[in-house]
Amino acid sequence: MAKHATPLLDQLESGPWPSFVSDMKQEAEARAKNENNVEYQIPQDACEDLLGVLELSFKDGTTHWKHGGIVGVFGYGGGVIGRYCDQPENFPGVAHFHTMRVSQPAGKFYTTKYLKEICDLWERRGSGLTNMHGSTGDIIFLGTTTPQLEEIFYELTHNLNQDLGGSGSNLRTPSDCIGQARCEYACFDTQDLCHNLTNEYQDELHRPAFPYKFKFKFDGCPNCCVASIARSDLSFIGTWKDDIRIDQDAVAGYVSGEFKPNAGAHAGRDWGPFDIQKEVIDLCPTGCMKYEDGKLLINNKECTRCMHCINVMPRALRPGLERGCSMLAGAKAPILDGAQMGSLLVPFIEVNKDNDYQEIKDVIEKIWDWWMEEGKNRERLGELMKRQGFQKLLEVTEIKPVPQHVQEPRSNPYIFWKEDEVEGGWDRDINEFRKHHQR
Amino acid sequence: MELEEAKEKIVEALTKKAKSKSKFYFNDLSKILDLKPRAAKKLITRLIETEVLEYWSSGSTTMYGLKGMGKQAAAEHED
Numbered sequence: 001m002a003k004h005a006t007p008l009l010d011q012l013e014s015g016p017w018p019s020f021v022s023d024m025k026q027e028a029e030a031r032a033k034n035e036n037n038v039e040y041q042i043p044q045d046a047c048e049d050l051l052g053v054l055e056l057s058f059k060d061g062t063t064h065w066k067h068g069g070i071v072g073v074f075g076y077g078g079g080v081i082g083r084y085c086d087q088p089e090n091f092p093g094v095a096h097f098h099t100m101r102v103s104q105p106a107g108k109f110y111t112t113k114y115l116k117e118i119c120d121l122w123e124r125r126g127s128g129l130t131n132m133h134g135s136t137g138d139i140i141f142l143g144t145t146t147p148q149l150e151e152i153f154y155e156l157t158h159n160l161n162q163d164l165g166g167s168g169s170n171l172r173t174p175s176d177c178i179g180q181a182r183c184e185y186a187c188f189d190t191q192d193l194c195h196n197l198t199n200e201y202q203d204e205l206h207r208p209a210f211p212y213k214f215k216f217k218f219d220g221c222p223n224c225c226v227a228s229i230a231r232s233d234l235s236f237i238g239t240w241k242d243d244i245r246i247d248q249d250a251v252a253g254y255v256s257g258e259f260k261p262n263a264g265a266h267a268g269r270d271w272g273p274f275d276i277q278k279e280v281i282d283l284c285p286t287g288c289m290k291y292e293d294g295k296l297l298i299n300n301k302e303c304t305r306c307m308h309c310i311n312v313m314p315r316a317l318r319p320g321l322e323r324g325c326s327m328l329a330g331a332k333a334p335i336l337d338g339a340q341m342g343s344l345l346v347p348f349i350e351v352n353k354d355n356d357y358q359e360i361k362d363v364i365e366k367i368w369d370w371w372m373e374e375g376k377n378r379e380r381l382g383e384l385m386k387r388q389g390f391q392k393l394l395e396v397t398e399i400k401p402v403p404q405h406v407q408e409p410r411s412n413p414y415i416f417w418k419e420d421e422v423e424g425g426w427d428r429d430i431n432e433f434r435k436h437h438q439r
Numbered sequence: 440m441e442l443e444e445a446k447e448k449i450v451e452a453l454t455k456k457a458k459s460k461s462k463f464y465f466n467d468l469s470k471i472l473d474l475k476p477r478a479a480k481k482l483i484t485r486l487i488e489t490e491v492l493e494y495w496s497s498g499s500t501t502m503y504g505l506k507g508m509g510k511q512a513a514a515e516h517e518d
Contacts, residue, residue, distance in 0.1 A: 068498060
């Protein structure tokens with residue numbers, strides 16, 4: 001018998017999708033039975049009370065959580081987010097219900113042993129409820145009490161070789177796609193770069209001194225599986241400089257129906273025979289492809305790396321071999337001023353393991369120096385870029401403006417010449433000018 | 440700047456404002472120290488380690504306060 005009646009939550013379970021309410025009930029029941037004789041360090045009925053307080057919130061149409069606090073582990077400014085219930089007498093099991101962020105491994109590769117160990121730890125010292133993964137990428141532990149925080153941190157770091165992730169005005173836990181471990185499109189080793197920068201910037205991750213949050217995300221190719229272009233202040237997207245590699249025999253194989261387009265995806269219905277003109281050539285955003293006399297031709301100079309043709313015909317088309325990444329800056333969610341996508345800052349940069357990614361680190365640190373000095377409190381990089389201008393970002397990063405920085409020439413030119421960059425400056429001989437131009 | 444001098448400046452400035460405010464942004468502290476952010480961070484981190492200051496986090500934003508001052512679990516913008 002459940003501790004609290006939850007008619008409104010029960011209704012959520014009736015939809016077609018698996019419900020988080022069922023998960024919470026399952027955990028509440030398991031904790032009540034305690035078949036594994038776990039020595040619970042927080043109230044055994046925490047999940048029951050969590051269901052109860054959520055039901056009350058649905059009934060009242062308002063939240064019963066207070067948010068934020070001084071809780072944390074010693075020396076770290078991030079990784080723990082204080083959560084307190086404003087109905088502690090009715091729901092004592094969740095009077096403190098702090099969230100902990102655990103830094104996920106690069107590419108989110110785990111062993112089952114590791115997963116079991118962190119789940120056991122959280123079962124014993126927390127609510128047992130997790131969020132795999134939060135939108136930031138971390139493993140999220142949902143709900144524990146203040147005295148447990150240091151204990152959990154000790155066990156994570158000493159027994160599981162595991163660190164807390166970022167929260168608050170910190171560098172957030174960097175996040176990447178699975179990259180070259182499993183994906184043939186990946187143009188650089190996303191996991192290595194992600195891991196390297198995570199280690200390099202430990203101080204930024206744990207000791208908050210930024211104006212607000214800052215996120216790195218790494219996508220191995222422009223398919224952008226971790227959506228870095230939309231969700232990170234500094235986005236790294238794999239790209240190539242040379243030509244898309246074409247296997248004309250495989251192209252013919254797709255046209256003849258020998259190979260299924262999209263590697264057999266979208267096979268839930270019959271789309272009819274593959275039509276290369278309609279499904280590839282006509283959908284190219286820059287119109288840089290044609291299919292003539294049984295041959296596919298690509299004008300690579302016009303290619304914007306949209307990946308559509310490669311995705312449709314992966315056997316026939318592959319990214320080029322001169323690979324690196326593009327860096328885009330300033331994406332954010334719509335808290336102020338609406339959502340922003342990243343703006344292209346570095347069209348191509350080598351991803352060079354041999355010198356410890358120094359070129360990339362140089363760009364990052366110049367951006368941080370600017371943002372830390374000029375950013376207002378709670379101002380994201382994208383907002384500072386809007387306020388002071390993209391040109392200012394180019395100045396501080398010492399990057400020369402190139403055509404790729406201008407979205408639409410002449411209609412929206414936000415790169416301007418300065419007087420000292422123009423021969424002769426702004427002064428002119430007005431008499432000489434008037435000889436040829438009437439007033 | 441030496442740690443002792445930084446501690447004196449921060450404690451004095453934050454105590455003065457204690458009636459109206461108990462949590463401060465990083466920028467407020469670097470202004471008190473009159474240092475660039477990176478130099479200020481080194482000293483402010485030491486003040487956290489020596490338990491003069493403590494972090495307060497809303498989850499999205501982090502602020503700093505003198506240890507033990509102000510409301511313990513104040514919500515964002517509630518002060």
